[in-house]
Amino acid sequence: MALDEGGLGRDLGASIRSASASELFEQARNGNRRALGRLLTLIETGGEAADEITELAHPETGQAHVIGVTGAPGAGKSTMTGQLLKLLSDSKHQSAVLAVDPSSPLTGGAILGDRIRMDHLAGTRTFIRSMATRGHSGGLALAVPAAVRAFDAAGYDPVLIETVGVGQVEVDVAATADTTVVVVTPGWGDAVQANKAGLLEVADVFVVNKSDRPGASDARRDLELMLDLSHITGQEHSSGYRAPIVMVNSIEADGIADVWKAIAQHREHLANSGLIDQTRASRLESEVRSRVQRLLGDGIDEVMATRPARQELVDAVGRTISPVTAARRIVAIVRG
Ligand SMILES: Nc1nc2c(ncn2[C@@H]2O[C@H](COP(=O)(O)OP(=O)(O)OP(=O)(O)O)[C@@H](O)[C@H]2O)c(=O)[nH]1
Ligand SMILES: [Mg+2]
Numbered sequence: 001m002a003l004d005e006g007g008l009g010r011d012l013g014a015s016i017r018s019a020s021a022s023e024l025f026e027q028a029r030n031g032n033r034r035a036l037g038r039l040l041t042l043i044e045t046g047g048e049a050a051d052e053i054t055e056l057a058h059p060e061t062g063q064a065h066v067i068g069v070t071g072a073p074g075a076g077k078s079t080m081t082g083q084l085l086k087l088l089s090d091s092k093h094q095s096a097v098l099a100v101d102p103s104s105p106l107t108g109g110a111i112l113g114d115r116i117r118m119d120h121l122a123g124t125r126t127f128i129r130s131m132a133t134r135g136h137s138g139g140l141a142l143a144v145p146a147a148v149r150a151f152d153a154a155g156y157d158p159v160l161i162e163t164v165g166v167g168q169v170e171v172d173v174a175a176t177a178d179t180t181v182v183v184v185t186p187g188w189g190d191a192v193q194a195n196k197a198g199l200l201e202v203a204d205v206f207v208v209n210k211s212d213r214p215g216a217s218d219a220r221r222d223l224e225l226m227l228d229l230s231h232i233t234g235q236e237h238s239s240g241y242r243a244p245i246v247m248v249n250s251i252e253a254d255g256i257a258d259v260w261k262a263i264a265q266h267r268e269h270l271a272n273s274g275l276i277d278q279t280r281a282s283r284l285e286s287e288v289r290s291r292v293q294r295l296l297g298d299g300i301d302e303v304m305a306t307r308p309a310r311q312e313l314v315d316a317v318g319r320t321i322s323p324v325t326a327a328r329r330i331v332a333i334v335r336g
Contacts, residue, residue, distance in 0.1 A: 064152035068177030089124035096156035186215035
């Protein structure tokens with residue numbers, strides 16, 4: 001069974017290819033994986049169809065626990081995620097993974113499928129999908145929540161988002177997740193890097209992966225120390241939660257059950273403290289903000305293309321008016 005379905009290059013069959021967004025949505029809700037794959041492709045492409053899917057899906061969401069998995073390249077995120085998926089499928093969860101790859105161009109969703117050890121997952125209902133972000137026209141900030149929403153509405157729970165930690169991306173993705181798992185490894189100064197990248201503030205669970213390697217207990221100690229000091233360094237967790245540190249060997253699946261326990265504990269903390277509603281509300285607000293910004297941005301492109309705006313530009317280039325005046329006049333045109 002193919003785990004990674006609905007990629008751009010796949011033969012989807014005429015019925016799926018020609019189906020409308022609402023037909024696809026219904027089919028995906030009824031468990032049709034190819035329809036879900038197609039929805040995700042539409043979301044990745046952006047535009048009207050993506051917006052329509054969001055319209056359909058949004059009322060049907062709120063069930064899925066969204067888990068972000070981030071960490072340096074090669075830390076073992078995919079290996080650990082694969083083991084976690086196996087554990088979850090054994091306990092009858094229907095999980096989905098969205099692998100957000102900031103470095104590769106559009107691939108049609110094969111990256112993670114290639115990397116996660118699929119033999120573990122054959123015959124399960126796990127859904128794995130990659131989303132490439134380099135050159136993404138629709139904006140990652142909008143495509144990721146939209147994809148998570150599609151999974152949620154289609155009955156997947158939990159939904160995992162794997163991202164390579166390269167700068168800001170991981171923190172952005174953490175903002176999309178209910179629970180953020182940060183994977184570090186021994187011996188590479190990952191703990192220090194995590195500190196620098198602002199991950200102490202967003203990590204709800206730390207995994208020291210490759211704990212079969214030398215230096216694992218040092219990595220743990222470094223993290224503990226940084227967590228101890230985080231209130232002094234101004235990097236304490238945004239909700240005051242002390243992230244547990246879990247030692248894992250993902251090759252052997254050692255510690256994987258503890259990772260799940262830590263994730264579930266955090267979820268419980270969110271529920272008991274009421275933080276779940278608060279974080280989801282602020283997440284939605286920031287999405288709406290991005291969308292407003294984007295709509296206004298699109299509006300700017302349109303306005304800039306109009307003849308009166310072009311004339312202001314010509315005048316500014318000719319130095320008969322300043323850029324300040326040109327911008328003010330163009331805004332006046334918008335407000336019209
Ligand atoms: N010794 C050891 N090797 C591991 C462990 N987990 C993963 N690896 C190996 O580390 C390498 C990278 O693993 P991936 O799971 O692809 O790492 P990743 O973080 O998903 O990598 P990117 O997605 O490319 O950033 C692979 O060769 C894995 O077999 C572990 O616990 N112990
Ligand atoms: Mg990976």
